Amino acid sequence: MSDTYAVDPWAKEPLKKFIGEANARLALLMTPAGQVIAQHGFNRAVDVMAAAALGAAIVSSTTAVAKLLEEPMFSALNHQGEQHGIFLAGFDSPRGRMIVLGVYGTESSPGLVQLFYEDFVRDIVAACPDAEPPRKVLAEDFEKELNESLSALFGT
Amino acid sequence: MLVSSEDGLVIADALLEDVKGNAVAALASSLAKRVGNASKSAGVGAPLFLHLDASAGVLVAAPANSDILMVVVAERSVNVGLVRLEMLRIAEAGL
Numbered sequence: 287m288s289d290t291y292a293v294d295p296w297a298k299e300p301l302k303k304f305i306g307e308a309n310a311r312l313a314l315l316m317t318p319a320g321q322v323i324a325q326h327g328f329n330r331a332v333d334v335m336a337a338a339a340l341g342a343a344i345v346s347s348t349t350a351v352a353k354l355l356e357e358p359m360f361s362a363l364n365h366q367g368e369q370h371g372i373f374l375a376g377f378d379s380p381r382g383r384m385i386v387l388g389v390y391g392t393e394s395s396p397g398l399v400q401l402f403y404e405d406f407v408r409d410i411v412a413a414c415p416d417a418e419p420p421r422k423v424l425a426e427d428f429e430k431e432l433n434e435s436l437s438a439l440f441g442t
Numbered sequence: 443m444l445v446s447s448e449d450g451l452v453i454a455d456a457l458l459e460d461v462k463g464n465a466v467a468a469l470a471s472s473l474a475k476r477v478g479n480a481s482k483s484a485g486v487g488a489p490l491f492l493h494l495d496a497s498a499g500v501l502v503a504a505p506a507n508s509d510i511l512m513v514v515v516a517e518r519s520v521n522v523g524l525v526r527l528e529m530l531r532i533a534e535a536g537l
Binding site for chain 2: 309366393394395397398400401
């Protein structure tokens with residue numbers, strides 16, 4: 287069975303609960319830049335990176351369309367296929383805006399995912415600590431931090 | 443309320459203020475789907491009527507057609523037989 291992994295430990299339990307309740311197959315919690323905070327169900331780093339990049343790009347595009355229409359930001363997007371559906375939504379947290387990408391199968395539904403997404407947002411906002419002060423990114427730390435993040439996301 | 447069977451989303455409703463329509467729709471459609479799987483696995487076909495007896499009320503559901511589920515939330519004192527007849531009549535009439 288797939289497991290839930292998180293770079294930031296506070297994100298793990300809320301994501302796990304969301305997956306269980308909404309009966310989703312895959313999920314990613316990330317920043318609008320596509321930086322992954324937690325994931326469930328992905329086995330390969332390349333899949334996580336592709337899903338995060340594509341999800342963040344979709345949110346970025348719909349945000350741009352919303353601006354053109356002088357609308358506030360779109361809150362959620364749902365695409366339903368024959369066997370799978372995707373749910374993509376953004377919310378504000380103490381650490382800034384976050385994006386959730388969920389993939390669900392025929393055992394779930396857009397209604398269930400939407401319903402438990404609202405609980406998930408409440409859980410994440412409650413669990414999320416305040417933003418850390420920005421620090422200088424050093425080239426010598428970059429590879430180490432990247433490797434640590436990948437290890438946290440895949441439990442290696 | 444009328445609920446999209448596959449999506450679990452509300453199509454139309456007339457509910458009391460304290461009933462969370464979107465939650466009832468999502469969970470009732472999921473329940474109907476699972477009960478449907480169970481009854482088909484048991485070889486008794488698709489369910490025609492679901493009756494959930496809870497401590498403070500009842501929830502009944504019946505498929506109006508292949509895409510729409512009718513859901514009623516009522517007090518425990520409700521005449522479920524009458525509700526059932528009305529729901530099946532609406533389903534037969536094709537909404």
